[in-house]
Amino acid sequence: MNKKIVCIAGVVLVIFSNLFGCVSQTRINENYESYDDSSTVANSEEESVTDATGETKDTQLVLNNKNADTEAISKIYDELRRINGDSLVTVTDDYGYITFLKGTVSEKKFERMSDYENALEFLKPALTASSDIELVFTTALLDDYNYQYAIFTEKLEGDTVTSNVVKFILKDGYMLGLTSSLVPYYAPKGNVIDDTVAIEIVRDYLDENEADKEYFLAPETEKTFKYQTDPITLQEYCTKVFVVISNNPESNKDGVEAPFLEHYVSLNGEYLGKAPSYVKRGQDDERDYSIFNKWFKRSITHSYQTSYEDANGKVEEVVVPVTEDEGKYYLEDSKRRILCADYYEFAYNKRIQILSSKTNDDWDLDTIIAYHNYIVSYDFYAELGRYGPDGLRAPILLLMDYQKENHEPIDNLCYLGCMENVHIFTATTRANNYNRALDVVGHEYTHAVTTTAIENVIYKxxxxxxxxxxxxxxxxxxxxxxxxxxxxxxxxxxxxxxxxxxxxxxxxxxxxxxxxxxxxxxxxxxxxxxxxxxxxxxxxxxxxxxxxxxxxxxxxxxxxxxxxxxxxxxxxxxxxxxxxxxxxxxxxxxxxxxxxxxxxxxxxxxxxxxxxxxxxxxxxxxEYLSENESQISLLLPPWIDWNRSRLEVRNESGKVSVCWPQRKSNKIVITVEPDKYKIRLLQFDQNGDCNAHWQYGENGWEMNGEDNEYYRDIPIGERISLPAIEYINK
Ligand SMILES: [Zn+2]
Structure with a gap:
């Protein structure tokens, strides 16, 4: 090995030890489908990194996901085709397992549980690699049009693996099709830690890696099944994890909607990662929800009426229900079970303080508009037979004046989640006026609907x-x-x-x-x-x-x-x-x-x-390129973390487009309008901070260089491949 490479290796090692801890570089990029292995410099470097890293911790999981058994499956398909003829439609995943089926497995009506069990037994080899999977009936849904949805969930050692479901769709008892969402289950080995240790692990991880961000952790955790992705093979699996909820420090940023983060800790105490989420708790130890039972029973109801002009000069008439108790008025809808309360009191004083008035004529206008827009959204779904986000008339809590503890308003109106079966939204903020946009409120209400209808929504x-x-x-x-x-x-x-x-x-x-x-x-x-x-x-x-x-x-x-x-x-x-x-x-x-x-x-x-x-x-x-667009592509070398890199192109008027490699690939392609572009590649660490960047200039790529003013001409209809980023830049 020559001196130059050793010298550079030192720099790269720092980046890599930050990125992957003990996992070596060679293992990280293993199992990718389209790595273009043309650089010999890359290979020699790869070895030196592996050697210098020393101990290689094997974190790759032994998952039992394998391709569907073609012989067993062909028999199932023969039978499905015999029954359904040309109307049979199936969709399969990367491994060949059915995720959608339009058709039936039996000409007979499903009348007993055994009919479902037989159907599952027959289809099993076409649904999952886990031949011993036990799927048990969990819920049935009947919609207003007499369609039935029968949901079967994996049962494992007495637990329900809520992330693994098969859903039958039927009409009058006859199967019309099914959807399936099964991934292999993985049980970590070793001793199971307890709840308080799980929270400590998250706290330590954040202190060590994200000390610059302000995190508040919920005092309690719960164990539940979650989808995870193996960081090395990128295989999906499900496993039981501790879920520790925290605030989302990015929730003030544009495009970030989820107010919370879920941190996952494996049962044997490994921090697995985090994902944005809505809160979902059966029990809220900090607040008293009995108030709902009391208030929705109030029978003295009034209304409050007002009007306002929207940004386009359109006048909106607003009428909302109000209840009265001992001469005081409250923003409460007993019929729809909606309460308006103060966010600050809820979040920081742990109290549900219903908004009230002595006169019923001095309400805050934006509060009324938000309340009204949620009522309209509620009615929209109620007309479809879905009363409340869950269809079972669960109460709705609208929290007004979303803000930080220091009273700084938070620029994000969103669905917070479900606690003790109450669906909670932040409905107004001094930072924006989207409470006035019925489509935005309807968007958030729909998040509550889909989160309830689809257990374990994968928000990515x-x-x-x-x-x-x-x-x-x-x-x-x-x-x-x-x-x-x-x-x-x-x-x-x-x-x-x-x-x-x-x-x-x-x-x-x-x-x-x-x-x-x-x-x-x-x-x-x-x-x-x-x-x-x-x-x-x-x-x-x-x-x-x-x-x-x-x-x-x-x-x-x-x-x-x-x-x-x-x-x-x-x-x-x-x-x-x-x-x-x-x-x-x-x-x-x-x-x-x-x-x-x-x-x-x-x-x-x-x-x-x-x-x-x-x-x-x-x-x-x-593969497709329209005649008035162009493409820029780049193959990433193995010393750049493909999973955490982003290509940015900026035209002379400052408009930026971004792209990243397709999953399991090292190739970045970005489709752009023909123009002149300044091109940059960024690499991020596990915590999302940029730890290296490459600038494209007249002489090719430059690592961590100063911002240059070089704009590459991208002619119309062309596919431009950028030269490889060479290992030695300086
Ligand atoms: Zn959304």
Whole structure:
């Protein structure tokens, strides 16, 4: 080994020991599908890093996920085809297991539990690699149109593995199809730590790695099953973990919605990582919720009426229910079970203080508007037969004036989660006025609906995109239907813009590119599935790519001839069919099936057109390049962490586009408008801080150099491959 390499190796080692702890570089990039192994410098460097790192801790899990047994499966398919003929539709995952099935396993009616058990037994080899998996009946749902959804969940050593589910869809007892979300279960070895130790582990980890951020940990933890991804093989698995909830220090940032983070600690005491979340607790030891039982029984009800003008000059009349008790008025809706309370009291004084007035004429206008918008959202779903977010009339708590303990307002109105079966939202803040945007409020309300309907929502990559898009779709439906009902004229060109009634549009379902969202997969602004979803890649593009799905709404509205009432029914059915791991391929079939189930087959043509237009079913999205766009691509060498890197291109007017490697790949492709671009590659550490960057200049790549003014010309219709980043830069 020559001196130059040893010298550079020192620099790189620092980066790598920060990144991966004891895990060596060679193991990290193992199992990737498309690594281009052309650099010999890279290989010699790889060895030196491995040697110098010394002890290599093997953290790769022994997972039993393997490809489906083709022989066993072909028999199942033969039988399915015999029963269903050409109408059979299946979608499978990377391993060949069925995640969506349209069709039945039996011509007979399902009448007994044994009918389901037999169906599962027959399908098992086509659903999972775990031949000894025990799936037990957990819930049944009957919608207003007589469709039944029977949910079976994995049972393991007396526990319910809530993340592993199979959902049967039936009509009058006849099976129409199923959705499945099964990943292998992994049990860590070693002694099980106790709750307090789990919290200590999270605290120590954050103190050591993220001391610059302000974290508050919940005093209690719970053990539950969660999806995890093996950091080395990127295989998905589920395991029982301690979940420690903290605040989300990034929740004030643009595009960050979830108010909390879940930190995962393995049963044997290893910090596994964190994910944004809503809180979900059966028990809140800090607050007294008995107040709900008392207040929803008050029979003296009044109303409060007011009106206001929105940012576009549209006048909105608002009427909200108010209750009275001993001469005092309260913002409470006994029928819908909605309470308005003060955020500060709830969060910092642990009290549920209902907003009250002595006169019923001095309410805060924004509080009333928020309250009203939640009532409209509630009614929208109630008309579909879903009373409250869970469909079981769970109480709703609206917390007003979202703020930090030092009274600084928090710029994020969101669904906080569910505690003691109460669904909680932050409904107003002094930092923004999205409480006035019915579509934004409807978006948040829909998060509560989907979080309840789909146990263990995976809020990242395609699953997160679908979750966000459904919130946008239903949010817009809620707003436009409200305008239609009130006889308010809508401008079809602007009404699909999220937040347009406040004058501050966040996203636009008709013109996604105006807000940096793609029109089709592989096109401008499109981002691929991320290996390690994080704040630095919008959790795999959950807010960026949501346009790929939400574009279906304006298409359905303008071209299918359906009413909004029909459209919302289709999407409510989609929510009922989805399971946690349903991805784009599943969704395409689920939406089509939902049209049929809603008796609205006329919409299928629009859906098919929309799928074609948005290309969400494309396996290789970047293969297609439209004639007025261009592509820039770069192959990452092994000493850069593919999972935590991001390419940024900036044109001369300062507009930035970002991209990262497709999951399990070292290739970054970004589709752009032809223009001149300044190009940068960033690498982040595990905590999301940038620890290295490379700037593209006249003489190629420069590592950690000064910002240069070099703009690379990207001509129209061309695919430009950037030269490899050479190992020795200086
Ligand atoms: Zn959202």
């Amino acid at each position: 990559n395609e699953q997160g995109v679908i979750n966000e898009a459904i919130s946008d779709i239903m949010g817009e439906c809620i707003e436009i239907m409200h305008y239609e009902k009130e006889g308010i004229d809508v401008n079809p060109d602007t009404v699909f813009a999220m937040g347009q009634s406040t004058g501050n549009v966040i996203r636009d379902l008709i013109y996604p590119e105006l807000h940096g969202q793609p029109r089709y997969a592989g096109g401008k602004y499109y981002v691929p599935t991320a290996s390690v979803p994080s704040v630095n890649n919008d959790l795999g593009g959950v807010h960026i790519n949501s346009s790929l799905v939400s574009e279906m709404l304006p298409m359905m509205y303008f071209t299918s001839g359906l009413s909004l009432n029909d459209i919302r029914r289709i999407w409510e059915t989609v929510i009922c069919i989805l399971v946690p791991r349903s991805d784009f391929s599943d969704l395409c079939e689920i939406v089509l099936m939902a049209c049929e189930m809603s008796g609205l087959e006329e919409a299928t043509e629009t859906i098919q057109k929309s799928i074609k237009m948005t290309r969400i079913d494309a396996k290789e999205p970047f």
